[in-house]
Amino acid sequence: MEKKKILVIDDEEIIHSFITDVLEDEDYEIICASSVSAGLQELLVHEYSVALIDLYYSGSSRDGVEIIKYLKKNDPDFPVIAMSGKALLDDAIDAIRAGACDFLKKPFSAPQLKETLRSALQKAHLTVVRKQVVHDLTEKVGKEEPEDVEKLTFAFEYLQEVYLNVVKALVDVIEEKDAYTKNHSEGVALYSSKIAEAYGLPPTQVTLIVRAAHLHDIGKVGIPDSILKKPGKLTADECEVIKKHPEIGIKILRNLPFLGAVIDLIAQHHERFDGHGYPRGIGGKEIQIGARILCVADAYDAMRSSRSYRVEPFTKDEAAEEIRINSGSQFDPAVVEAFFAAIDSFE
Numbered sequence: 001m002e003k004k005k006i007l008v009i010d011d012e013e014i015i016h017s018f019i020t021d022v023l024e025d026e027d028y029e030i031i032c033a034s035s036v037s038a039g040l041q042e043l044l045v046h047e048y049s050v051a052l053i054d055l056y057y058s059g060s061s062r063d064g065v066e067i068i069k070y071l072k073k074n075d076p077d078f079p080v081i082a083m084s085g086k087a088l089l090d091d092a093i094d095a096i097r098a099g100a101c102d103f104l105k106k107p108f109s110a111p112q113l114k115e116t117l118r119s120a121l122q123k124a125h126l127t128v129v130r131k132q133v134v135h136d137l138t139e140k141v142g143k144e145e146p147e148d149v150e151k152l153t154f155a156f157e158y159l160q161e162v163y164l165n166v167v168k169a170l171v172d173v174i175e176e177k178d179a180y181t182k183n184h185s186e187g188v189a190l191y192s193s194k195i196a197e198a199y200g201l202p203p204t205q206v207t208l209i210v211r212a213a214h215l216h217d218i219g220k221v222g223i224p225d226s227i228l229k230k231p232g233k234l235t236a237d238e239c240e241v242i243k244k245h246p247e248i249g250i251k252i253l254r255n256l257p258f259l260g261a262v263i264d265l266i267a268q269h270h271e272r273f274d275g276h277g278y279p280r281g282i283g284g285k286e287i288q289i290g291a292r293i294l295c296v297a298d299a300y301d302a303m304r305s306s307r308s309y310r311v312e313p314f315t316k317d318e319a320a321e322e323i324r325i326n327s328g329s330q331f332d333p334a335v336v337e338a339f340f341a342a343i344d345s346f347e
Contacts, residue, residue: 003029004049004121009039009067010083011057015106019052022110028117036067043071048078050120052104055084055091065098072099079124081116083108092222096251184301189213191297194345199293199338209290212265216294219249219266243278246270269294274329292332296323296339299330300346316346 006028008019016032023030031048033039036057043051051071055064068080082095085106092103101123102116192213196206220228223245227238234242249266253259268282268291275283277295287295303319314322320343327336 003027005029005031005047006117007039007042007048007051008032009036009051009064010054011035012054015054015083019113022113023117026114040067040070050079050081050117050124052081052083053100055082055095056086065094068095068098068100077124077128079120081120093248093251096222184305185214185217187301187305188216188294188297191300191342191346192293194342195293195297195335195338196290198342199289199335201289205290208261209265209293211259212262212269212290213294213297215249215253215259215262216266216269216298217245217249218252219245219247221252222248243270247279264288265290265294267291269298271295272330273332277330287332289332289335292335293338296331296335299323299326300339316343 004027006019006023008016008030010016010032011034013034016034020030020032031042031046033042039051039053042048053064053067057063064082064084068082071078071080076099080100081102081104082092082098082100083104083106084091084095092105095103101120104112104116108116189210192209193206196209201209223241227234227241230238246267246269250263253263253266265288267279268287271277271280271282271287271291272295273283273287273292275281277283300319300323303314303322304316305313320340323331323336323339327333
């Protein structure tokens with residue numbers, strides 16, 4: 001099997017050596033470039049499976065974000081992994097906005113490097129498959145070949161599930177990093193489904209809410225661990241950083257159009273019924289019913305779990321009482337009513 005070619009553009013020789021050493025026994029061919037011009041020349045002359053690009057270069061007027069934008073303009077599907085030694089959230093956000101599929105904070109570990117590469121290559125492969133499926137489906141629609149259309153439709157639905165599994169794997173990685181939030185998304189999904197059913201929503205809408213519950217915290221991948229795992233109270237500035245996670249989640253998922261309705265729920269899951277939530281500060285029925293349900297389920301699961309700022313979880317009765325107290329302010333009273341109708345089935 002032909003080895004996948006990996007290009008590393010970084011002006012630090014130690015990064016070249018580390019990546020080469022880590023991947024020497026893997027099925028990759030590693031080419032390293034120490035300057036922006038050398039890296040771009042490599043990409044013009046040779047085909048690569050993925051590029052790892054540092055965001056800062058000494059003595060260069062061009063930064064990594066500019067390079068990523070240039071590469072994505074010429075080939076939107078080419079996978080790029082951004083790297084940076086600076087612990088800046090804005091770096092990660094800017095890189096993702098420019099088109100990077102992932103971000104590595106230096107120094108990174110060998111397992112981090114391998115998993116990030118594997119994920120980037122898998123995403124690139126899925127993009128190729130998706131485009132081929134869409135192309136084939138478009139070609140077949142309108143022709144009298146119903147069996148082919150049915151097969152392609154099934155393939156497209158299967159591809160959506162593959163995409164979702166990749167994204168869910170990212171959520172699992174986020175939660176595995178923090179013992180306090182491990183399995184949080186699974187809990188929110190379970191409680192959301194029971195509340196939605198008690199509310200009387202149809203199965204299709206319940207499915208959307210459960211899907212949103214599984215992905216609702218994906219934006220926390222862009223929040224520093226020093227804030228996520230901080231014991232004790234957060235500062236006002238740290239709270240503002242935390243509040244960015246719904247918007248970061250939207251940016252991560254927005255290129256998956258079949259998740260449109262799910263993304264809307266994720267965007268609103270921290271809005272409050274009284275209009276004092278975030279990120280938009282909308283209230284009442286401006287907030288979609290799925291997001292109002294997520295808000296209750298998210299809060300209940302958080303209270304029922306140990307957290308870095310609170311080791312002892314609330315009892316079931318204590319958590320339920322908090323939900324009741326905040327009905328009409330944080331939570332939609334109608335959803336709270338459904339919550340209490342379903343609570344006997346909760347753990």
